[in-house]
Amino acid sequence: MPEDGFEDRLRRALESPRPAAPTPVQARYRQARAIRARRSRSAWLRVGTSFAAGAIAAVIVLSTSTGSANPRVWQMKVVSTLVDLRPEPAPTPTSTPTATPGQEQGGTPQPKAAGKGAKETPKPTEKPDTRTPEPKESSSPSGSEDHSGDGDGSEQHGGASPAPTASPHPEN
């Protein structure tokens, strides 16, 4: 048998079934491509419709809750709701220790009061300084002041005290 005898028979055997005409329109890859394109289109459509539905639902909820169709009213309502919902500011940490009863018993308020007094001390010291001459003039017989005057303050008061100079009155 010649060499091409086998190839002829092979050709006849392989070409005996007639395959469907290769039209790309009916090919599986074309259908897959169409399905994919349809899917992507429907995905965008789904996103669009869900967005529109959300917007419509928001409009309905806002208009029913505010009783108005005015978007400005909705905005005010939304702002006020958000302000109401905002949590109140937490108490400062300095006030919480004073509220505990254990520290009140320990006498912590006292140093605070002392501290306040210490801050205010300059004012009382200045006031007695300005007022000291008045009691000396009015209440001279007080012994305590006389003793103090004999001490350190003798020099201060000596120059300004007219008491010894008042002795010429009997002379008048």
Place this chain on the structure above:
Amino acid sequence: MTEEPYRPGNLDDFDRLYRESYPRLFRTLFGVLGDAAAAEDCVQECFLKAFLAWPKWRPDAPAEAWLHRIALNLAHSHRRRERLREAGEVVRRLGRPKPEPDPVEVVEGADLVAALRKLPPDLATAMVLRHYHGYSNRELGYVLGISERTIGSRLARARLKLRTELGPDWGSLPTSGPADVDSYVSSEVGDA
């Protein structure tokens, strides 16, 4: 006649490739699978896979050889599945006579197709690509994923097995090619 080169990713070119390669791919797979419906299914699946990879295709090998590679991988998987299914059917049919083949399904050269089907898929593929499509060693090496040097021995093994399957009625099989069947047979016999 000048053939326009295919451009990767171009849809019109892929359609053209489909029209030009579909019948040849179908016949290769029919030779390997021995079933027209299965061959058509595999070819369609092959074009689907190729279409997905089309933008990345590089024209370093003929497009049809690339398609053949995909199609034959699919055909091999199909045959593996088919063998498992057949084993299940044999177990189910145990004791009953095998049904006669439908006369409508008997086609011209059915015995040759049946003999090809009995070959291992890579041997049947080598026979069809060389003796039906006229593929060169290089193209065969690309499609089968083997070196050009091994193609000769593979073809010789295929011819030997085919001769065993077909019997003396088919006479001598083609002996042309880098490794001729008679020298292969003698070397096999000599080794034995």
